[in-house]
Amino acid sequence: MGPIKILVTSQKGGVGKSTLTANLAAYFAQFHRRQVALIDFDHQASSYHWIERVPVSGVTPVICDVVTERDPQLAVLKMKQALRAAERVSDIVFADLTWVNIFPQSLLLEFDLVLVPTSLSKVEMASTIEFVSRFAGVFNGAGERCPQLALVPSRLHRTQDYLDIFSQTNFPVKFGLTSPLPFDLDIQSLYGQDYIFNTPNPECRERFFQIGREIERTLQAIDRSREQEETASKVTPIWQNPKRRTGLGASVLDGFVFEQRSRARPAQTLQAQAQARVQAQVAAKAGAFESLMGMFRKRM
Ligand SMILES: Nc1ncnc2c1ncn2[C@@H]1O[C@H](COP(=O)(O)OP(=O)(O)OP(=O)(O)O)[C@@H](O)[C@H]1O
């Protein structure tokens, strides 16, 4: 099994991609002792410079500017080359990329997990919905190579009820939702200078660790499902393997998975799918979305 590859992307600028990429890369190297490669595909290379300026043992930053490349085939070739090189020296590869329309959707198949940061502003949510919907075929796909999608509520104001907003928005795509990262002046002032896990602000630290833990669990689930795929492919023809046929059973985040079919049924977990289904029905009836979140947090 090769390293897990995580793409942090959006088509909109300034949503928090580089903040998330640099901080998660540093987090996985420092707290999980992983060998991490961070490929910055953006012209400004903000996350590359962040790691260069504040080095963390175990993180190798790489620059590969493809966003300004006009020839799509060349852009994709450069990206694949950078990914192949990074794969050879790491357990986890993070890629920071502003998505532009010249990229083919097949590029997404290079990754195991796609993280899309988004605030709850109308403009940003509309852009996020349009973006992920365009690739619904990839994110809803049942193939073993299809990446999982997770949205990261980013720069949230503390009064915003993100669960309510996500549950009431119609996404035609299956996705996991991480805990939110609040809008915080401490986070803003750390930009390119230091990592969120080093801030003296305990709330910011804890919010960030929460996201890190959720993603760590997701990576473990991806590893497990890759192992199962490998074992299954040795002994079971594809048509006899219900998981492959249906795509069910694959977790997105170890928390909520929202599905297009069921706006009112918000939760599905890897470990306790049945239990979560019952709880979701109860919570949906009571309109108590938050109680589900409490349940989720207790397991963390
Ligand atoms: N949680 C947060 N709280 C406060 N400010 C934030 C937060 N996350 C990001 N920012 C700020 O928002 C701005 C944009 O963040 P960032 O560069 O990470 O976004 P981006 O999506 O990578 O942008 P670009 O498209 O330009 O590459 C930066 O000034 C950053 O400090």
Ligand SMILES: [Mg+2]
């Ligand atoms: Mg950026």
